Amino acid sequence: MTTPPVLDDEAPQQQAIYEEEQAGGAAVWVLRIVSALVVPVVIIGVFFAFDFLKNEDTNKVIQVLVALVVGIVGVWALYWGMDNLTNLLPTRAAASVRPFVYAGPAVVLLAFYLVYPAINTTILSFQNARSTAWVGFDNYVDIFTQSQYLIGIRNSLVWVLVVPFAAVAIGLAFATLADKLGRRTENITKSLIFLPMAISFVGASVVFTFIYAFRPEGFGDQIGLLNGIWTAFGASPVNWLQQQPWNNLFLMVILVWLQTGFSMVILSSAIKSVDESLLEAARIDGASEWQAFWRVTFPVISSTVVVVWTTVLITTWKVFDIVWVMTGGRDGTQVVAQQMVQEFFTNFNAGIGASLAVLLFIAVVPILIININRFRAQEAMR
């Protein structure tokens, strides 16, 4: 395999150190591959071979203790043993095999848990529900023509337009304003925005159950905050989660609530890195705070804004839990990631499920490329 030329750029500090003469040849490659496989195969073997780890009746404490002993002591011992085995080789062969002893196990795990499944899922997307026959592009035709999937795609697109924008805008506004407060006030208020980051999507859905809860008129007081406020103004209670298409927006609010803390923290540290003297100079020249922000601060932090935006966008695109728990995708609230799980696990349609997964993946490929390019640019600057 030839490597693209850009990839051959070595980070400078990595050149001089430990340049060892390395051996080539088929025998070395066999050793390299074998040495990469030993650790993962042993770990997976140990965990899956011992029945008591699979037995539900085995005390959980024992299972966890075994896992920790194997996971810490055992893994270290494995690497140590492999390193010593490598030392037995002739010097040049040892130098060429050792990197594979170190990096190999992680690469093998990645290949097994991400690369192989991704390829396999792509193949399954061209097969039928039970993966017993080839169906060509039928699954893709289905997801791009049947209204239930089209609504899901439409909703997902609205999610990725609305949620990253709102999370970045609110996070940026908050970070900018809080930056002008005293340090203590700033830290306390930031913690309040940040707190939802520790909450699971399922937990957040339960939190908002008590915001959107609905009681029909005559069936007692409202217990949801939104209807509490709504009815206080004399209006009739509304079942928010059934109001198409606005119910989608109410679900998005949950994710915005969760993700704003993330964007706020990253943007806040970017804002603090802006040179204060630049801002002072702008102010002396008569710029208002608004102008100073958009003309001085924002251009400096814009690359961070892009990073935060794409990160939230990817999280949003893959959101499954919130829709699953709040509405189950009913009332026109389905999204692609939730339909994928539903097709595979509820409807037992692996073909459609796989094609929806592929759709999820293809949509993030541009971001994947952007990330890789950004990474290369960073490396070139090191």
Place this chain on the structure above:
Amino acid sequence: MTTTTETPTTTAPPPVKVRGVSRGPVYLGVGIIAVLWTIPSLGLLINSFREPSDIRSSGWWTVFGSLFDTTAWTLDNYARVLDEGFGNAFANTLAVSIPAVVIPITIAAFAAYAFAWMQFPGRNLLFVTIVGLMVVPLQMALIPILRIYTDFNVTGTFPAVWLAHAGFGMPLAVYLLRNYMGSLPGSLIESAKIDGADHFLIFTRLIVPLSVPVLASFAIFQFLWVWNDYLVALVFLGIEPSQRVLTVELADLAGRGEGALNLLPAAAFVTMVLPLVVFFALQRFFVRGLTAGSVKG
């Protein structure tokens, strides 16, 4: 209003102006967002201590009329929730989380060292692939892995979930650790080499101790992710009552509708308490990990 809370370096004239802006609008803006962001969890917290009949019959905000009426407050919801599955689910979640955090760390650390300080064919191509894998949706992996697990009869076991989390967390782990290890001064490693240290010694005695902050960042990141995960646990561990983790148990309770409404707030807080403690105790490391990075699939 005093300026004692100002950082010492701020030279803005007190008290009306802060760095060129008047205080009123700043406080108003920050205050509105902070209040909006706090109300949802505050409401849930209040509800979790109310009598079951009250939770069902009136909004949590009505308590402000009778805050000191002690008969309205109770811990019964928590007792019932822990009794009805959430105690067991808490133990299961711990049993899933601890190994799922620990196992990938060693594997990722060795790999990160190799990517940062060793030469080998394909190194850059492999690492760029890892950067790319960080955004691959988890959904791509579910069907094939579940089929393999079913073939080997390991679906619904803890090791199946540990290794799945280890695999899914690996791109972020290798990426974070490698970037950190690569930024350590090369002169350190060179002098260790001159002193006769081999790779294993340099890694264990020099690099790992120096990398403790980033190892901690990743550990917290992975812990929060695994603890709060719903999809992986749902698919690979399943919904058997004895096997459920907290998120699966909570989602099940939420799905029971009106009948379980009075248990939901306490149940939700049981699922949140540990991550919140970890989060606030170790926020510094977590933020460092975040700013270093990216997300995972």
